[in-house]
Every structure is written in structure tokens, then in C-alpha cells.
Amino acid sequence: MILDPLFDRWVWLGFLGLLVVFGIRAWVVESTGGRATRAPGRVRLLTVLSVGMVAVVCGLLWVQGGQQAFESIVHRTDPLTGLPLDGPAVPVQPAVAPDAGAPAAPGAAAPAAPAVNPP
Amino acid sequence: MTAHDTRSNGPRDLSASDPEATQVMGRISAGTVADPPTTALPVVPTPPAQAPPEPGWFESRRPLLERWLSPVLAFLALTMLPLAVATTDLDALDGWGLVKVLGVPAWLALLFAIGACLTELHAKRPRIPMLGAATGVLILCSTGLPSVVEPAARFGTSWTISGFVDAVATANGVPPAGLDARFSWPAFFAQWAWFRDAAGADQLDVVLRWFPPAVVTVWAIGIYALARSMLGGNRAPWVAAWLFVGLNWIEQDYFSPQATGICLLLTVLTFALGPLATRRTDPNGVPGWPPPHVGAKRLPLWNRWLVSAMTPPNRPTLPPKQLLLVYFCAALCILAVIPEHQLTPFAILGQLALLAIVGRYRGRGLVLIGVLGVLVFILIAARDVWTTQISLFIGDGNTGAALESGVANRLAGDTGQIVGKYSRIGVAGISYALGVVGAFVYWRRRRDLVPIGLAAVPTAFAAQGYGGEGFLRIVLFGLPILTILGADFLRFLVRWRKWFRPVLAVAMVGLYVVLIFIRGGNDSYQTVFPRDLALYRLVVATTPPGQSVIPLSDAGPFAFEGLTLFGRGGGVQGCGQIAAQPDPVPCVAAINADVLVNYRSIEKQGEHLFLQKPGWSLQLANTLVAQGTYTMWYQDPTDPYDFVLRKTGAPVLSNAPAGRPG
Numbered sequence: 001m002i003l004d005p006l007f008d009r010w011v012w013l014g015f016l017g018l019l020v021v022f023g024i025r026a027w028v029v030e031s032t033g034g035r036a037t038r039a040p041g042r043v044r045l046l047t048v049l050s051v052g053m054v055a056v057v058c059g060l061l062w063v064q065g066g067q068q069a070f071e072s073i074v075h076r077t078d079p080l081t082g083l084p085l086d087g088p089a090v091p092v093q094p095a096v097a098p099d100a101g102a103p104a105a106p107g108a109a110a111p112a113a114p115a116v117n118p119p
Numbered sequence: 120m121t122a123h124d125t126r127s128n129g130p131r132d133l134s135a136s137d138p139e140a141t142q143v144m145g146r147i148s149a150g151t152v153a154d155p156p157t158t159a160l161p162v163v164p165t166p167p168a169q170a171p172p173e174p175g176w177f178e179s180r181r182p183l184l185e186r187w188l189s190p191v192l193a194f195l196a197l198t199m200l201p202l203a204v205a206t207t208d209l210d211a212l213d214g215w216g217l218v219k220v221l222g223v224p225a226w227l228a229l230l231f232a233i234g235a236c237l238t239e240l241h242a243k244r245p246r247i248p249m250l251g252a253a254t255g256v257l258i259l260c261s262t263g264l265p266s267v268v269e270p271a272a273r274f275g276t277s278w279t280i281s282g283f284v285d286a287v288a289t290a291n292g293v294p295p296a297g298l299d300a301r302f303s304w305p306a307f308f309a310q311w312a313w314f315r316d317a318a319g320a321d322q323l324d325v326v327l328r329w330f331p332p333a334v335v336t337v338w339a340i341g342i343y344a345l346a347r348s349m350l351g352g353n354r355a356p357w358v359a360a361w362l363f364v365g366l367n368w369i370e371q372d373y374f375s376p377q378a379t380g381i382c383l384l385l386t387v388l389t390f391a392l393g394p395l396a397t398r399r400t401d402p403n404g405v406p407g408w409p410p411p412h413v414g415a416k417r418l419p420l421w422n423r424w425l426v427s428a429m430t431p432p433n434r435p436t437l438p439p440k441q442l443l444l445v446y447f448c449a450a451l452c453i454l455a456v457i458p459e460h461q462l463t464p465f466a467i468l469g470q471l472a473l474l475a476i477v478g479r480y481r482g483r484g485l486v487l488i489g490v491l492g493v494l495v496f497i498l499i500a501a502r503d504v505w506t507t508q509i510s511l512f513i514g515d516g517n518t519g520a521a522l523e524s525g526v527a528n529r530l531a532g533d534t535g536q537i538v539g540k541y542s543r544i545g546v547a548g549i550s551y552a553l554g555v556v557g558a559f560v561y562w563r564r565r566r567d568l569v570p571i572g573l574a575a576v577p578t579a580f581a582a583q584g585y586g587g588e589g590f591l592r593i594v595l596f597g598l599p600i601l602t603i604l605g606a607d608f609l610r611f612l613v614r615w616r617k618w619f620r621p622v623l624a625v626a627m628v629g630l631y632v633v634l635i636f637i638r639g640g641n642d643s644y645q646t647v648f649p650r651d652l653a654l655y656r657l658v659v660a661t662t663p664p665g666q667s668v669i670p671l672s673d674a675g676p677f678a679f680e681g682l683t684l685f686g687r688g689g690g691v692q693g694c695g696q697i698a699a700q701p702d703p704v705p706c707v708a709a710i711n712a713d714v715l716v717n718y719r720s721i722e723k724q725g726e727h728l729f730l731q732k733p734g735w736s737l738q739l740a741n742t743l744v745a746q747g748t749y750t751m752w753y754q755d756p757t758d759p760y761d762f763v764l765r766k767t768g769a770p771v772l773s774n775a776p777a778g779r780p781g
Contacts, residue, residue, distance in 0.1 A: 030439040065498045079506045
């Protein structure tokens with residue numbers, strides 16, 4: 001997957017916006033005082049806005065490499081090549097159909113039987 | 120009733136003259152019916168007042184001693200330090216390290232410093248400024264002792280990091296790409312590059328030398344502040360700070376990003392457990408919900424946990440503006456540490472998340488800010504690292520191999536080295552044992568097990584791929600809380616039995632002696648001399664850019680200048696350190712460097728850690744010169760082990776002063 005580095009600026013801007021919204025919400029919450037009463041409307045609005053900003057930043061991160069990193073971590077694969085991390089260091093060569101007339105190598109396993117109902 | 124009541128005309132008796140007699144039984148005449156006995160008590164004459172015993176010599180002079188003894192001891196400790204420099208023979212360093220070559224004045228300085236701390240702690244009213252000053256002297260005489268007695272900063276790694284700063288400074292603040300993964304967390308390098316430029320300096324030699332005692336002082340202040348919040352009292356927080364300094368053998372306090380990271384970690388923890396701390400209480404301040412009716416059946420445990428979790432934490436008592444300022448500073452610290460060090464943000468966020476779950480501080484949004492900040496930084500700014508070295512983050516899942524590389528493989532070297540390394544394991548075990556016992560004491564006193572959870576959070580690092588160093592970080596990140604809990608245990612001991620006080624004083628002396636032994640255990644190959652620095656600067660000045668310059672091992676100062684100018688070799692399988700090879704000649708041929716650099720520290724490392732024969736590096740140089748592949752380009756006239764070999768025929772810049780050509 002090729003990521004566009006120019007799109008990174010939107011992630012940074014989104015995170016900056018998140019910090020600003022969190023800061024404003026903290027200011028309003030702490031300045032309001034009184035925890036026994038129900039949260040004022042502007043606090044609830046800022047809470048919704050904060051959740052929205054978190055969602056926006058998470059979405060941007062997912063697009064800008066998050067998905068790639070997540071799949072690499074879950075499947076333990078290399079993010080660029082997609083090859084398994086725990087596998088052999090050298091990529092496995094694609095199997096070549098054996099020459100029909102060539103003799104089998106000594107000790108080679110017998111070819112698998114064809115599937116009865118191939119998908 | 121006044122003191123002299125003249126209204127009474129009744130019969131007077133002896134007791135009337137006794138001011139202590141307040142109730143007198145009346146006389147009973149014969150033949151009358153006796154009244155039931157009253158409850159009046161018989162008059163007991165007071166014993167004659169005894170003169171107070173004559174105060175002893177100590178008691179009579181106690182105010183004077185409490186005022187002056189601690190400052191005098193601290194002053195004596197400081198006066199011993201120049202003598203310690205003069206009586207320490209660094210040329211005699213061997214596998215036992217610094218402890219074997221320190222002169223008597225160095226040990227006296229340590230004793231005086233400990234005495235200054237303990238006498239002030241023992242005073243009836245300990246003075247905070249004096250305790251602070253005594254703690255500073257203690258740090259200088261223990262952790263800072265190598266900075267005092269050695270002429271330059273120890274540790275090749277700290278010089279390499281200085282080279283990173285130099286690379287950022289010479290590139291006008293832009294970290295070089297593709298050179299080292301640590302450049303992807305460039306905040307520390309950029310910070311010091313800015314300091315360096317602002318100060319008009321071109322090197323940080325003095326900063327590197329005095330960085331460890333300075334940064335440990337900042338750490339000790341953090342421990343003190345944290346312990347003030349957790350333990351309270353006037354004395355226990357200071358004991359926690361001294362215990363932390365005494366148990367901090369890990370030596371991550373050199374000029375490095377993690378040293379600054381620990382400062383920020385302690386700041387955030389102090390905020391969370393201090394001004395932002397909350398308890399889950401009802402409006403009256405009682406923890407948990409009001410108790411059930413008398414005789415009512417107790418709720419099940421899960422029910423109590425659920426109720427506790429659903430109870431909103433109360434507000435700290437700070438005014439809103441101060442609270443907002445603390446939020447801002449805490450968020451700033453978290454955001455500052457993210458581009459500075461790889462592991463510290465995870466330690467901070469893990470501990471903050473635990474505190475948030477149990478509702479111990481107000482401002483749980485800090486965890487969210489930190490988590491998103493880490494994700495944004497790693498996914499965007501450190502993209503080159505995770506796309507090419509994803510195993511650095513997720514590990515290889517083999518904790519046993521990490522344990523082997525982190526602990527077992529390090530148990531190498533001569534007898535002094537082995538004893539020192541087992542001592543490190545022992546002191547780490549003592550730290551955890553003290554913490555666990557302290558957690559039990561803390562739990563008995565406050566019914567709180569969260570602190571030991573904070574100390575356990577860093578153990579999660581064992582699962583990632585940071586390598587053997589990860590275990591050092593586990594101990595380091597857990598040590599602040601472990602020592603605070605340990606101080607609670609020590610306080611319990613001295614309150615339980617008074618005779619523990621002298622025992623613990625002696626134990627403190629023993630702990631600090633062990634600390635100097637452990638921290639200085641590798642000094643035979645970690646000590647850096649000014650001639651080493653001059654030699655490498657000469658190499659930088661005379662070597663054309665593009666040539667590969669490598670040392671025979673990683674001990675000693677290297678790459679602190681010209682990091683981006685020269686190749687650093689490497690990449691040859693099995694030849695990571697030439698000094699560690701039984702036969703180094705094939706590795707030298709395989710690496711094929713243009714310039715080989717050697718110091719006395721590398722010679723000593725080969726001798727004491729890799730068990731090479733004494734003089735192995737000179738023998739290697741002679742072999743290479745005899746083969747004709749290299750020429751001895753420079754050899755320090757005062758130290759034959761400081762030499763430079765150049766490949767035969769390799770060009771040398773002629774505009775710089777050359778040493779003694781071979």
C-alpha cells in the first residue's frame with residue numbers, strides 16, 4: 001500500500017484540533033463547577049465534539065497507515081512486502097510444475113491426490 | 120471557687136491545707152446509722168517534687184548539634200572530594216572497577232554525606248533546605264563520584280548520543296535520514312542542538328560529564344514529591360529519595376533521551392497522585408457508598424467493585440485555574456516525551472491508565488491525548504521505522520530469548536565482572552522485595568494495592584522487541600514506586616522497634632558502598648580520558664569524508680563528531696565487536712575499514728570482559744602492520760593503547776596536524 005505523505009498534514013491538523021477541543025472542554029468543565037448538577041448544554045456539546053474529533057483522528061490514522069500497521073501486527077507480516085515475519089528469510093520460490101518425463105527425486109513425497117470436489 | 124476560699128468556718132484538718140484535696144469525708148458520730156460508703160477517694164499526698172535529672176552532654180548540646188552537625192558533615196564531604204580526585208588511581212582500574220581504586224577520602228566523603236543526611240533526619244524538627252542540600256551532597260558523593268574523580272564523561276553511548284546532537288546541529292536542526300532508528304525520536308537531540316547553538320558552543324563535553332548527578336538530583340526531587348503525596352510525613356519522603364538513589368544502579372542517567380524521559384514521567388505521576396488526586400467518595404468524603412444497615416448481609420465482592428467503579432471520583436480541592444494549569448503541564452509533558460524516547464510514553468500511559476481505571480485522578484482525558492499522540496507520532500512521523508522494523512514494536516514473542524540476551528549473556532567476564540553483575544541482580548531483587556513488603560504495609564494502612572500495580576505495569580515491556588535493555592527499563596520504570604513503598608516499610612520498622620534506626624543507618628552505608636561498586640564496576644572500560652577525545656577529533660580532522668572509521672569495540676568515545684561523514688562498518692556476520700573475537704584478524708579483514716581506532720578502554724574491555732590476553736590490541740596492531748594492510752598512523756606518547764591504524768595507502772587530509780606517523 002502506498003501512502004500519500006501530503007495527506008499527513010490533515011492528520012496533524014486533526015490532532016491539533018482534538019487538543020484544542022479537549023482544552024476548551026476542560027476549561028468549560030472546570031470553570032462551571034458543581035458536580036451534583038447535570039452537565040450544562042455547552043459541556044454536552046463539547047463532549048460530543050470531542051468524541052467526534054477522536055473519531056476523525058482515528059479515521060485519518062486508519063487511512064494513513066493504521067490499517068497497514070494493524071494487519072501487520074495481527075498477521076505478523078512485513079508491512080511493505082506482506083511476507084510473514086516468522087517465516088524463512090528468503091522468500092519461497094513459486095512452485096514449478098515438474099517435468100512429466102523427469103524421474104522423481106529419491107525420497108521425495110508422493111504427489112497429493114487431486115481434490116474430489118475442487119471449489 | 121477561688122483558690123483562697125474564706126467562707127468555710129467548719130473544722131479544719133490537715134487536708135485543708137493541701138491544695139490537691141478537693142473533697143473530705145465528714146466525721147461519723149457513734150450510734151448513728153452509717154451512711155453507705157461514698158465514692159470519694161482518699162487523699163493521696165503528692166510525692167515531693169524531684170529535681171529534673173541533669174541533662175547529659177549530648178542533651179545539653181542537642182540544639183547546637185542539631186543546628187550545625189549536618190551542615191558541618193556536608194561541608195566535610197565536599198572538602199573530601201578534591202582529595203578523592205588526587206588519591207584515585209584510574210590507571211589501576213581492573214575488572215572490579217572503581218571501588219578498588221578509590222582513595223580513602225572518597226569513602227570518607229560518602230560517609231560524611233550519609234552522616235549529614237541522617238543527623239538532619241534525626242533532628243526534632245528536620246529542616247527541609249538542609250535535607251535538600253544534604254541529599255544533593257549525597258548524590259554528588261555516590262552517583263556523581265565518577266563525574267568527580269574521572270576527567271571526562273564515561274560511557275561510549277553518551278558520546279554517541281552527543282554525536283547525534285552534533286549531527287542535528289550541523290544540519291541546522293534536521294535529523295539525518297536512514298542512519299539510525301533513534302533519529303526517528305529526535306526531540307532530545309534537537310533540544311540539545313538548540314541549547315548548543317544558543318550557547319555558542321561546539322561541543323558538550325562538560326555537560327556530558329556532569330549530566331548524571333544533575334539528572335539524578337531532578338529524579339530525587341520527583342521521588343520526594345511523589346512520596347510526599349503517597350506517604351505524607353516529614354521524614355519518609357526523604358528516605359524514599361535516598362532509597363531510590365541507593366538502589367538506582369541501572370545507570371540510565373547518562374546523557375540520553377531516557378534520562379529526560381524519566382524526569383517527565385515523574386512529573387506526570389506527581390501531578391496525577393498529587394494535585395489531581397481524587398478518591399471515590401460520597402459527598403461526605405467517606406470512601407465508597409454509605410455502609411449498609413447494621414446486621415445486613417455484606418454485598419458480594421463483584422457488586423462492591425461495580426459500585427466502586429460507578430461512583431464518580433470527587434474533585435480535587437484546587438481552584439479551577441490551577442487545575443487547568445496542571446492539566447496543561449501534564450499534557451505538555453506527555454506530548455514532549457512522545458518524540459523523545461520510544462519506551463517512556465508507554466510507561467507513562469500504562470501507569471496513568473491504571474490510575475484512571477481505579478479513579479485516582481481527575482483528567483482522564485490525558486490518557487486519551489497520550490494514546491492518540493503516540494499513534495499519530497509512530498504512524499506518521501516514525502513511518503520509516505515501523506514499515507521497516509515492525510518487530511521492534513511487536514517483538515518476536517520469545518521472552519525467554521530476550522531474558523537470555525538481557526541477563527544470562529551479560530554474565531561474562533573475569534571475577535570482578537561476574538561479582539558485579541550478580542550484585543546487580545541481587546540489588547534488583549532487593550528492590551522488588553522491598554516494594555512487595557512495602558505494598559503489604561501500605562495495604563494494611565490504607566487498604567490500597569494500586570501502587571504495587573503501578574510498579575508492575577512496566578513488566579509488560581518484557582513482551583516487546585526492545586532487546587536485552589528492556590529488562591533494565593522494567594526495573595528503572597518500576598523503581599520510583601518500589602522505593603516509595605520500601606520507604607513505607609522502613610518507616611513501619613522504625614516505629615515498631617526503635618533499635619532499627621542504627622541498623623538501618625548501617626544498612627544505608629552498606630547500600631551506598633554496593634551502589635558505588637555496581638555503578639563503577641565497568642569503569643575499567645568505560646572511563647574516558649581527554650587524550651581519547653583529542654585522538655578521535657584528530658581522526659575526524661584528518662580523514663576524508665566517505666572513509667569508514669571504526670573502533671575495535673564499542674567502549675570509549677566514538678562518533679561524537681562527524682557522524683554523517685564516515686562509514687561505521689558493521690554488517691559483517693559474527694564480527695559485531697572485533698575485541699570480542701578470539702581471533703580478531705579475520706574480522707578486521709572482513710570489515711575492511713579505512714581507519715581503526717583503539718583506546719585504553721577497549722584494551723581493558725577485551726581483557727576483563729572478553730577475557731583476551733593483556734596487550735591483545737597492541738598485538739593485533741603489530742600483526743596488521745606486519746601484514747602490510749595497515750600502518751600505525753598515530754600512537755599517543757603517554758598511552759600506547761591509544762592508537763590509530765590507517766589502511767595502507769588510504770588518503771589523509773594534509774591540512775590538519777598529524778600525530779606520529781607510523
